[in-house]
Amino acid sequence: MLGYPEMLALAAEYVNIKEAEYLKLERPLANINVNITLTLENGKTILAPTYLTLMNEVGAGKGGLRIHKNVSLEEVQSLAGLMEIKCRITELPFAGAKAGICINTEDLTTKDYEKLIFLWAETYKPILIPRNKKYYYITACDVNSRPWMMSKIVRHMGDYQCATSKDPLDGGIRGRPPATGYGVANITKFYIENISGESIKGKTIGIQGFGNVGGWTARYLYEMGAKITAITDLYGGVYNENGINIPELLKYTQKSNNNSVSGFGKEFSNEELFSAHFDVLIPAALEDQITKKNAYNIDSELIICAANGPITLKGQEILDQRNITIIPGIANAGGVIASNFELMNAGDPKVVEIKDVQQYINKKQISNFKDIIRLSKELQVNLFLAEIILAIERRLDILRAIGF
């Protein structure tokens, strides 16, 4: 996954930036590392290194809490950089940030998760609790972190603004959990219908990941009339050339082992997903899934980045040579946009209808996506680079106007 310094270097070829400004932007404002020890329900004690990166002082740091065995400082920093790009292109009042806990989740029980979240919240209390009404970091869901955990965090802190994507009873809003998937489906439909001039109905789609983002993306695209023919996850996959029945699959995964799609129909692997034909391919699992090793095999005209950073730079170069269009991070910005809506409506979640959240996502996502498309045409660069350039230009505007 590309780090913020590399993205800045790419943008600097096109943006007028002074040396002092470059120095100010290049590194995160802060990196925090705290090692937590956790005694599991089975009596075993394990060490779980945790990290938090805050990119700058533009606003409260925003970016989810990732709980995964591969979490590292490098990964958290890169994800915070992607969040910084996302907050600038959506014009939200946040600084990019990310938190992570490095732990093998395979053997964790619900009680272990509860304890882990309690320990994490206790550890990061000084950053999560506002001082003089200023928030430094507002957390949210990411891989393996769930709305009930965000509810635990705000209850523990006694502050309903220090986490988003929590339960509506704890100051959350109804449309937040589906928001990222809604945004992914929304931008897919917009691109196919308004840019390519075709219909979303009947388009074949392959999705990697069936968690929060992949699951909601599949549900919305299914409702729009697209034909989702393959879905894979960490444990396996499923293929149906006539289209998978998504409502039935969602029911199935509520009870299946590890909530996996595996066993719902004809088995399908991640390798097959990255070489089978789809009109649209949607990586919605993890970063660095499309690389120089499999980019030549991809058989889709359009790739939508539902996950953060699912394509490496080399993978991107190969896909560019092959004229495959990639819609970058703006595609998965629905979550952070809805988080802002959640914070704006804090204290009165009941008045918020899902359609209000979706309208807000649609407005912010599509208008800024049009800016990215315009810049891409103007500079003759791909959408990925246009997005980075736009984000750096907007970051420089803030730096020059306010000084941070």
Ligand code: NAD
């Ligand atoms: P999740 O934990 O709910 O789901 C992850 C899914 O990916 C699961 O189905 C899992 O089985 C699958 N998966 C994990 N490792 C895999 C592998 N090696 N191969 C194939 N499948 C694998 O996580 P999520 O919240 O849906 O997040 C998915 C991605 O979307 C991440 O990159 C995350 O950073 C990004 N994202 C999430 C949000 C959000 O609001 N949750 C917002 C923006 C971006």
